[in-house]
Amino acid sequence: MNGSWLPLLRAEVDRLRWRRAVLLLVLGAVVVTAFTFTVTAWDTRPVSDEEVAEVRQTTYVVSEIDQCTAHPRRYLGPRARGLDADEAARTCEELVLGWYSGRPTLDVASELGNGFIACTVFVVLLLLLMGATFAGHDWSTGSMSNQLLYETRRTRVWLAKALVVGVAGLVVSAVLLGALWGGLLLLASSRDLPVPDAVVADGWAQVARTAVAAALATLLGFALAMLFRSTVATIAVLFALAVSTGGLVAAAGLFSESSRWDPVTNIAALVEGSASYYVDEGLDRECYTSYGEVRGRLPGCDPERTVGAVQGGLYTGLGVVVVGAASVLVHRRRDV
Structure with a gap:
């Protein structure tokens, strides 16, 4: 001995x-770790231009943007003050598209x-x-x-x-x-x-x-x-x-x-x-x-x-x- x-x-x-x-x-611990990273990366991925364009074409989004443009104060609140029609329309579009196409940022x-x-x-x-x-x-x-x-x-x-x-x-x-x-x-x-x-x-x-x-x-x-x-x-x-x-x-x-x-x-x-x-x-x-x-x-x-x-x-x-x-x-x- x-x-x-x-x-x-x-x-x-x-x-x-x-x-x-x-x-x-x-190996199971490795898989769990890799899965956690992959899911986090995927769920917080930036929104692509193609996804925004696809959402922009849906009927309810178009209707929501039109409603916001027609009544900017109802949607934008104090931010609507001082905005002309074009600026209000652009702001409304960004706001509504953010609602329907946005994902949480990492x-x-x-x-x-x-x-x-x-x-x-x-x-x-x-x-x-x-x-x-x-x-x-x-x-x-x-x-x-x-x-x-x-x-x-x-x-x-x-x-x-x-x-x-x-x-x-x-x-x-x-x-x-x-x-x-x-x-x-x-x-x-x-x-x-x-x-x-x-x-x-x-x-x-x-x-x-x-x-x-x-x-x-x-x-x-x-x-x-x-x-x-x-x-x-x-x-x-x-x-x-x-x-x-x-x-x-x-x-x-x-x-x-x-x-x-x-x-x-x-x-x-x-x-x-x-x-x-x-x-x-x-x-x-x-x-x-x-x-x-x-x-x-x-x-x-x-x-x-x-x-x-x-x-x-x-x-x-x-x-x-x-x-x-x-x-x-x-x-x-x-x-x-």
Whole structure:
């Protein structure tokens, strides 16, 4: 048995690289990322002259333009003042054609909270399954017993697997989401749409935070699969936790601000930089009306609270560490 970590890590890298289910999950993440970019680019594409001409010929558009030209103040409001007949007709035509032929302009900043987040959710879930599949396959095929014959120190085996799959989750998510964000920036540049430097920096920061979240998700899937020795059982447990965790925290009554400890709130804070939640208890009596409504404008009565990225990261990381510790303990003591 070699005392070095390097042969063990190389073996785990090869095992991860050639596992078919892992490759399919990574391919799925690639497809989701490419699909998100393609749909965003297509839905926000500029309107061509041919499309405008086609819309211009439709009966209802012609009628709408005529109505606007006949009654410019009704359509244009204050803009109609000082316009002669030709200017009013031209303005009406631009207005009506914009209604019927326009598409939303690419807004890179809004994409961070819309399409980018949707893609993030799918990528993170696929990487979580990658971690679970990587470990679950060893148990379902019985290859774990052979691996422990080569390296009898179980903790080393667990840590080597965790390191490899965690780094893989970090790298895959960083590459894919970085490519998506970079692609959106290039798309905006090609269309001469200005993007503030602050938005660019926020996007790259979100990519980095999401990569950390993806690595933690991958490790969580791996740790649970090593704990339960089954990919299917891991998926079932994760589904049950996703459905019930927030309700269990609230039902326990341990925290007045139950949403603060909701996993969804903290994961959102880690990914997006911050997340808001609302408290129903703990406010002064003066903060409530006679009907029980909150007077949010009074000092100290605002029910909205914010969780930062560091707080969300610590919460999420601590949860993964707890599950990982239990997984290592069971792996050390349980018969193979």
